[in-house]
Amino acid sequence: MALLQISEPGQSSAPHQHKLAVGIDLGTTNSLIATVRSGLAETIADENGQHLLPSVVQFLPDTLSDNENTYQTEVGHQAKTNAVNDPLNTIISVKRYMGRGLDDIAEHSVYRFIEEEGSVVPRIHTAAGNVSAVEVSAEILKKLKIQACNALGGELTGVVITVPAYFDDAQRQATKDAAKLAGLNVLRLINEPTAAAVAYGLDTGNEGIHVIYDLGGGTFDISILKLSKGIFEVLSTAGNTSLGGDDFDQVIAHWMMSEAQITDPDAALQRQVLDCARQAKENLSSQDCTSIHIELPADKNWHSELSLQQFEKMLNALVRKTLVSCRRALRDADIETSDIQDVVMVGGSTRVPLVRQMVGEFFSLEPLVNIDPDKVVAIGAARQADVLVGNKTDEDMLLLDITPLSLGLETMGGLTEKVIHRNTTIPVARAQEFTTFKDGQTAMAIHVVQGERELISDCRSLARFELRGIPPMVAGAARIRVTFQIDADGLLSVSAREETSGVESSIQVKPSFGLSDNEIETMLKDSFSHAQDDIDARKLREEQVEAKRVVEALNSALAEDAQKLLSTDEAAEIRQCIDELIQVAQGADQRAIKLKIEQVDKASAEFAQRRMDASINTALAGHSVDDIS
Amino acid sequence: MPNNQKQIPTDNYFSLLALPVSFNIDRKALNNNYHEVQKSIHPDNYANGSALERRLSVQKAAQVNDALETLKDPLKRSIYLLLLHGIELNEKDNKMDPMFLMEQMELREKLSQLESFDDPLVVLDEIIDDVNSRIKELVTELENLFQKILSDKSNSEVEKLLEQVKSQVLKMQFLNRLQEECLNREEDLANQY
Numbered sequence: 001m002a003l004l005q006i007s008e009p010g011q012s013s014a015p016h017q018h019k020l021a022v023g024i025d026l027g028t029t030n031s032l033i034a035t036v037r038s039g040l041a042e043t044i045a046d047e048n049g050q051h052l053l054p055s056v057v058q059f060l061p062d063t064l065s066d067n068e069n070t071y072q073t074e075v076g077h078q079a080k081t082n083a084v085n086d087p088l089n090t091i092i093s094v095k096r097y098m099g100r101g102l103d104d105i106a107e108h109s110v111y112r113f114i115e116e117e118g119s120v121v122p123r124i125h126t127a128a129g130n131v132s133a134v135e136v137s138a139e140i141l142k143k144l145k146i147q148a149c150n151a152l153g154g155e156l157t158g159v160v161i162t163v164p165a166y167f168d169d170a171q172r173q174a175t176k177d178a179a180k181l182a183g184l185n186v187l188r189l190i191n192e193p194t195a196a197a198v199a200y201g202l203d204t205g206n207e208g209i210h211v212i213y214d215l216g217g218g219t220f221d222i223s224i225l226k227l228s229k230g231i232f233e234v235l236s237t238a239g240n241t242s243l244g245g246d247d248f249d250q251v252i253a254h255w256m257m258s259e260a261q262i263t264d265p266d267a268a269l270q271r272q273v274l275d276c277a278r279q280a281k282e283n284l285s286s287q288d289c290t291s292i293h294i295e296l297p298a299d300k301n302w303h304s305e306l307s308l309q310q311f312e313k314m315l316n317a318l319v320r321k322t323l324v325s326c327r328r329a330l331r332d333a334d335i336e337t338s339d340i341q342d343v344v345m346v347g348g349s350t351r352v353p354l355v356r357q358m359v360g361e362f363f364s365l366e367p368l369v370n371i372d373p374d375k376v377v378a379i380g381a382a383r384q385a386d387v388l389v390g391n392k393t394d395e396d397m398l399l400l401d402i403t404p405l406s407l408g409l410e411t412m413g414g415l416t417e418k419v420i421h422r423n424t425t426i427p428v429a430r431a432q433e434f435t436t437f438k439d440g441q442t443a444m445a446i447h448v449v450q451g452e453r454e455l456i457s458d459c460r461s462l463a464r465f466e467l468r469g470i471p472p473m474v475a476g477a478a479r480i481r482v483t484f485q486i487d488a489d490g491l492l493s494v495s496a497r498e499e500t501s502g503v504e505s506s507i508q509v510k511p512s513f514g515l516s517d518n519e520i521e522t523m524l525k526d527s528f529s530h531a532q533d534d535i536d537a538r539k540l541r542e543e544q545v546e547a548k549r550v551v552e553a554l555n556s557a558l559a560e561d562a563q564k565l566l567s568t569d570e571a572a573e574i575r576q577c578i579d580e581l582i583q584v585a586q587g588a589d590q591r592a593i594k595l596k597i598e599q600v601d602k603a604s605a606e607f608a609q610r611r612m613d614a615s616i617n618t619a620l621a622g623h624s625v626d627d628i629s
Numbered sequence: 630m631p632n633n634q635k636q637i638p639t640d641n642y643f644s645l646l647a648l649p650v651s652f653n654i655d656r657k658a659l660n661n662n663y664h665e666v667q668k669s670i671h672p673d674n675y676a677n678g679s680a681l682e683r684r685l686s687v688q689k690a691a692q693v694n695d696a697l698e699t700l701k702d703p704l705k706r707s708i709y710l711l712l713l714h715g716i717e718l719n720e721k722d723n724k725m726d727p728m729f730l731m732e733q734m735e736l737r738e739k740l741s742q743l744e745s746f747d748d749p750l751v752v753l754d755e756i757i758d759d760v761n762s763r764i765k766e767l768v769t770e771l772e773n774l775f776q777k778i779l780s781d782k783s784n785s786e787v788e789k790l791l792e793q794v795k796s797q798v799l800k801m802q803f804l805n806r807l808q809e810e811c812l813n814r815e816e817d818l819a820n821q822y
Binding site for chain 1: 645646647662664665666667668669670671672673676677678679680681682685686687688689690691692694695697698812816
């Protein structure tokens with residue numbers, strides 16, 4: 001049988017060719033990129049042998065480029081060094097601002113946030129212009145991408161990026177947007193603690209229930225997972241997207257400012273104080289006492305000592321906050337501390353001795369600190385990327401993840417009605433019925449929210465849309481069925497349907513604080529030199545790749561199951577369709593290819609359904625009960 | 630080899646996971662079969678498949694997830710078994726045993742006055758224990774009722790027994806909500822401390 005031959009740049013079309021896939025840990029403080037090479041997962045170093053890339057981007061005054069949307073930037077170590085002298089143009093901990101509106105952004109930020117007309121996304125004012133958090137993150141991702149392409153010698157087929165388990169829909173979407181801007185094909189976003197568990201679990205092969213306590217620079221996550229026979233099942237997760245090592249620094253910084261009687265620091269002094277605070281924190285991981293110097297204007301320098309005891313007293317409340325989340329995660333997983341096999345510490349902030357001590361006491365288990373807390377997340381992501389891209393792996397691994405936050409709708413009186421509860425395994429589809437409130441009501445506003453609280457105002461608003469054209473009826477007679485669906489990527493779509501009339505409306509949820517499709521498209525366009533040509537070429541290439549995928553998938557399905565599941569006529573019809581698609585895909589008409597793919601889909605839908613059912617039957621053969629009453 | 634030839638119907642959650650229709654669930658078999666099915670149809674296996682295959686596998690995986698969630702929880706399982714017998718719970722039918730309602734009100738009142746006790750957490754623990762033991766009792770009763778219903782289809786009492794199940798299920802819903810509230814209170818108290 002003829003195989004479709006489409007070559008992508010830097011990528012051979014030979015089947016079973018090892019595809020280049022990477023995992024990216026896009027961290028608040030540092031970022032890493034990792035891959036699987038000959039079965040071994042490892043992080044990729046830059047040209048200087050450095051694995052950790054500081055998540056710091058310095059925006060330089062635009063002198064060379066004539067295009068306002070390509071920036072002159074310095075990313076990583078150099079940017080981190082430059083931060084003290086150029087605090088306003090050097091963006092640190094940008095992850096804290098992803099998917100956030102102006103109101104969410106903490107008041108102690110040194111940056112100048114501004115609102116741009118026609119956009120809900122706050123921009124940071126820099127020498128290179130106004131930039132959104134998504135664009136800043138994209139600069140970090142671009143740097144990592146180059147690092148990986150250089151080391152691996154080819155284009156990347158796909159990436160898995162990790163996010164805190166507790167990231168909401170807006171924050172996840174922002175991360176995906178950043179990847180898109182960086183020209184990366186995102187196979188999946190996975191939760192950081194899950195990635196850590198995958199790396200740790202595959203490493204040790206320990207079955208049982210594992211707790212991953214992940215305290216990073218800006219976020220805290222706790223995840224409870226069960227590993228059995230190659231299946232990672234996330235039982236529950238909890239956490240806080242704005243609690244991390246940065247807050248430890250802040251606590252010290254506050255203390256320093258009040259001791260040194262600094263009342264109105266400028267940005268450079270703030271940066272200096274924070275850097276001092278961070279250094280003090282790091283010193284106190286291995287010392288009982290540390291000394292601190294601040295250079296104040298007019299040579300009025302300040303000098304003091306901070307003891308471990310003082311520091312731990314300041315931290316106590318923050319660490320206790322993480323334990324409240326731990327308690328909740330245990331409760332949601334419906335397990336006791338005695339069921340737990342081990343507690344794995346992840347994230348740089350778990351180096352703080354007090355954290356280790358309090359966590360150990362809480363779980364009555366000595367926490368495991370022997371894995372490299374910085375690298376483990378990226379390595380787990382690389383493992384999952386390797387599986388998703390279809391590289392053959394020996395281990396038979398499946399990840400069953402959950403949705404971390406409840407999703408619901410606004411009902412009368414500003415209350416939330418949950419449709420999908422937190423910690424539900426994904427993918428998931430759930431429907432709930434609602435009715436009209438007034439006689440003759442012909443439209444209904446659907447307001448989708450995320451969060452655990454009862455009042456709408458305490459939850460995060462994700463999207464609003466309207467169902468119109470409901471036939472006039474008495475109040476309470478209409479039956480409006482709202483369906484929530486979360487796919488394997490954790491992304492939500494919502495549809496509403498009036499059952500008696502069949503009126504429908506649906507929305508792919510675009511978070512309220514997200515960049516609009518238009519904004520993304522503009523940014524993408526601006527980053528190409530020959531905008532329209534490139535976009536058309538890209539679309540054609542994407543469609544050809546999809547055609548190739550369809551042909552390969554169907555051919556292998558036919559080879560396996562045509563005899564068992566199809567009549568001769570049915571098989572012939574599908575083969576005919578495939579041949580036509582191969583023909584069309586050799587041309588340059590993107591629309592025609594798309595149409596043909598749809599035809600093939602239609603012709604093979606029944607076959608795919610039969611295969612799915614047959615596969616379940618095979619999976620359960622021998623498990624089935626003798627007598628189903 | 631019994632049953633291997635049999636096409637397993639996909640029209641109920643029990644058959645989907647190859648389990649007998651029953652209130653008593655073999656948790657080990659449930660988890661095992663769930664894992665086997667997910668291994669065969671999870672979207673991750675179709676990352677390189679066509680859009681059609683990916684869509685189908687998402688739908689199927691969602692259905693299987695729903696089956697697991699329904700079958701592992703006694704309340705959801707009971708409601709589902711009622712549904713299989715053609716009985717849908719309605720928000721309007723909440724005729725409740727007055728005795729039961731009275732007890733519920735007392736428990737709720739105690740919960741709302743937690744702060745007035747010297748050690749609210751101890752009192753809360755008592756309430757939680759109380760609620761948990763009531764839930765356990767209800768589960769045992771449901772177990773007996775469903776055994777009678779499912780063991781003898783011709784039983785003329787089935788209708789009556791199903792009505793009894795319904796009233797127990799309504800009680801269980803009450804208790805579950807109360808349990809959830811207790812746990813929320815516990816979290817609030819822990820946060821304050």
